[in-house]
Amino acid sequence: GAVVSQHPSRVICKSGTSVKIECRSLDFQATTMFWYRQFPKQSLMLMATSNEGSKATYEQGVEKDKFLINHASLTLSTLTVTSAHPEDSSFYICSATTSGKSSEQFFGPGTRLTVL
Amino acid sequence: GQNIDQPTEMTATEGAIVQINCTYQTSGFNGLFWYQQHAGEAPTFLSYNVLDGLEEKGRFSSFLSRSKGYSYLLLKELQMKDSASYLCAVRDGSFQKLVFGTGTRLLVSP
Numbered sequence: 001g002a003v004v005s006q007h008p009s010r011v012i013c014k015s016g017t018s019v020k021i022e023c024r025s026l027d028f029q030a031t032t033m034f035w036y037r038q039f040p041k042q043s044l045m046l047m048a049t050s051n052e053g054s055k056a057t058y059e060q061g062v063e064k065d066k067f068l069i070n071h072a073s074l075t076l077s078t079l080t081v082t083s084a085h086p087e088d089s090s091f092y093i094c095s096a097t098t099s100g101k102s103s104e105q106f107f108g109p110g111t112r113l114t115v116l
Numbered sequence: 117g118q119n120i121d122q123p124t125e126m127t128a129t130e131g132a133i134v135q136i137n138c139t140y141q142t143s144g145f146n147g148l149f150w151y152q153q154h155a156g157e158a159p160t161f162l163s164y165n166v167l168d169g170l171e172e173k174g175r176f177s178s179f180l181s182r183s184k185g186y187s188y189l190l191l192k193e194l195q196m197k198d199s200a201s202y203l204c205a206v207r208d209g210s211f212q213k214l215v216f217g218t219g220t221r222l223l224v225s226p
């Protein structure tokens with residue numbers, strides 16, 4: 001199957017700093033990437049949908065100025081958590097898919113963010 | 117609105133069979149997925165149903181009834197390594213978005 005990587009796998013930062021998480025599709029071109037957040041013992045919550053070369057579409061309740069998403073190429077999307085606070089500590093997971101309605105989503109391994 | 121329900125937790129014994137149910141009410145429908153997720157890891161794909169009926173893949177089977185908004189995942193010959201969370205997800209019809217259910221934590225005991 002297709003491989004999606006995320007970097008870093010874990011990050012600890014101080015409150016008020018910004019953190020950038022990268023999501024890469026390694027062996028296919030991803031026209032669409034999705035960013036999810038998962039709090040402990042909860043399910044995945046979609047944050048935003050990112051299409052290459054266009055602005056991301058954010059889900060209701062997700063602050064676009066706080067969670068900056070850039071999908072500059074068909075193999076890379078980045079999520080930047082700006083001015084992070086302890087409540088932003090979570091497991092962030094990306095997924096990637098190719099074009100077409102029946103395309104499967106391939107998930108990255110996730111990034112554990114801890115804000116002190 | 118979007119609503120996908122699963123039982124929160126289930127327990128079963130090694131070697132047994134367990135059925136995890138999922139009911140959904142979504143604005144669009146273009147397929148239902150089941151994922152397995154171990155703690156601290158990303159979800160891994162188990163099955164996909166878009167038409168009514170049963171899909172079988174080894175020890176795992178998934179069933180879909182679109183008219184009832186209902187699916188189940190059947191796990192046979194349970195193994196200890198099957199202890200994990202199982203996520204039901206419905207794909208939105210127009211934007212490929214996946215809406216995840218609440219997830220079911222399965223504990224397999226000896």
